[in-house]
Amino acid sequence: MQKNATCPARDDPQPLYSAMLRDSGHDAREWLAAQLRRTASLPDDLPDDFAQLEAWARAHAAQVSAEHAGYLEQRRQGAPRRFFANRSQALWFLQQVAPTKAVDGAWLHGTLRHWRDPRFHGLVRTFLEELGDGDPRCNHVLIFQRLLSRLGCDQGLPLHPQRYLQGAVQLALGRHVEHFLAEVIGYNLGYEQPPLHLLITTHELAELGIDAHYFQLHVTIDNAASGHARRALHSLRLLMPETSAATFHARVRRGYRLNDLGLDTAKLIASFNLEDELLAALQRKRVYGQFMHSDRCRLQGRTINQWLADADSMPGFLRALEKQQWVHHGQDPLRSRFWALIDGPHAAMFGVFSAYEKQLWRDWIAADWAGEKYRRVTPGQWEQALALEDHAPRTQGAACIERMIEAMAGNRHAEPDGLRATRDFIRATGLAGGGQY
Ligand SMILES: [Fe+2]
Ligand SMILES: [Fe+2]
Incomplete structure (x- = not known):
């Protein structure tokens, strides 16, 4: 959420990211510990007293909506787009963030093993919603992939190694929840507070004739009143140990700061040169x-x-x-x-x-020829035309929850087996959301 600091690149996370995507057995725990050490000197905006977190989240949401209102007013008065000068810049941005979006939700994968513990249900539910409850129409990773394919931007543009950093962090956190639970909670707290750039991106993509469903979806699903942002706070309270709270807080804070490793969204977009x-x-x-x-x-x-x-x-x-x-x-x-x-x-x-x-x-x-006109695309418009009902049989051996959990890892849940396993997991554990099961 607080995205002002930038860290110099000290290593190349791309091979590790690819190894974790391929499941090649790299464990990444040491690497993750090193990333957490890098956050020690970063500033953050969390309150000193964690009892103030509710007020902090409210203040953040209020500030984002005030700034958004200001943005809309400027646009009404004729100001140009703030992020995307042209459609190329928007397509470029979507490709830059693709490695992160390809593992959306991955940091929470390890919470599934705690499905019997009600204190974890908020985190488990958040993860399941990232996976669209196993429905390919709602799986966040697939929504983003469909967007890239539709735009003809799925050919793997060569990217700067640092574009793989956040994806690698997310996959590594998802693998090591047992060891880094406080840090996962902190990372989740930061990642799930809807930022201003999400609102601006949604607005400007639509204007450029690009379906902003993926971004619009996160404006709503991560909302601070009842969405993922709210659950992130609630889970933190439930999982806070009664003793050694100070150590726990410090670890949550470091996990929160992991969000700030790498280039923040606004700076990334501004670094585009046509x-x-x-x-x-x-x-x-x-x-x-x-x-x-x-x-x-x-x-x-x-x-x-x-x-x-x-x-x-x-x-x-x-x-x-x-x-x-x-x-x-x-x-x-x-x-x-x-x-x-x-x-x-x-x-x-x-x-x-x-x-x-x-x-x-x-x-x-x-160049600055002003005649280019795009027809605005309402977020979700391209998705409405999809027929993705899946009538495939359920995962074999549905009783084996451990196997379902394996298939739901951040690098695999968007494949047919993973989607099926997600639906089976929800049935087997009774952890359905929204009452649709
Ligand atoms: Fe998501
Ligand atoms: Fe979310």
Whole structure:
């Protein structure tokens, strides 16, 4: 929730993240302990006296809604979007956070083993809701994956190693609840307080014609009155030991601060640079494209193959496209010859650029041309068209709760077996929410 501090990268969490996703047996406990040590010097906004946590959560919710009202008022008065200058920036952001969203809820997985203990029910319920109670339409990981596929952004853009940090933290916490319960509670407390950036993202994605269902869903499900934020506080109270409360508080605080490792959302979004991203896309393509063009194809005296053969010439290539008027900067992209080469089923370069890369070209050509209009998408609109009823049989050996729990791990619950196991777990334990079972 409190996201102001940034930590320098001290290691590369990506191999660990991938290992945990693959279940390759890496235990990550030492790594997690090291991450917790990193939080020792970070500031946080938790009250000194944990008896004040209710008031703290109320104040946070009130502040977020006041700032949101201010944002909406600014927009009404004509202020531009605060986060996403163009659609490329939004697509870029969705891909940057994909490793975290791919394991949404994972930090709570280990609480399932305490299903017999009513003090854990709030955390278990939160986890089950992250999994959509096993319904593929409501599983948060799947909702995000569908969004990326729909946008043509599911091809695994190369990301900075630090984009894997929060996902690795979440998977590691989920594996070590026995050892780090207080820290899991603290992390959960921070992660489940709806932040301002969630509200702004929801608003601006919809405006750019992108279904913000995933984000809208978290505005409602994590709410502080009765949602995950409320449950996070309640669970903390129930699980607080009567003795050694001070040590417990300190550990909760460190877990809370784990949320602040890495770049915060607003800074991440602001670090986007359209031309740099387009150049990076060209560098990725260059290697494949340098022998693919006919030598009749010339730009400023050099063949396209010559342009593409040189790693340093991509900025010059963009300038050459402008000079030779293959693109008309700051105008409707439809008027640019180059756009016609890459867009449409009959385009000469059909399929060369992904949907995301085409968006980069489009926004780069359009620059500050104000004519681009997107039809607003109501959050959930794309999802309504889905028919994902699952009539598959229940998990074999439904009595074996331990096996169901295994199948519900943060890296696997969104697969058909995991979804089925989630539904079976809910039936077997009676831990249904919302009265739908
Ligand atoms: Fe979620
Ligand atoms: Fe949540």
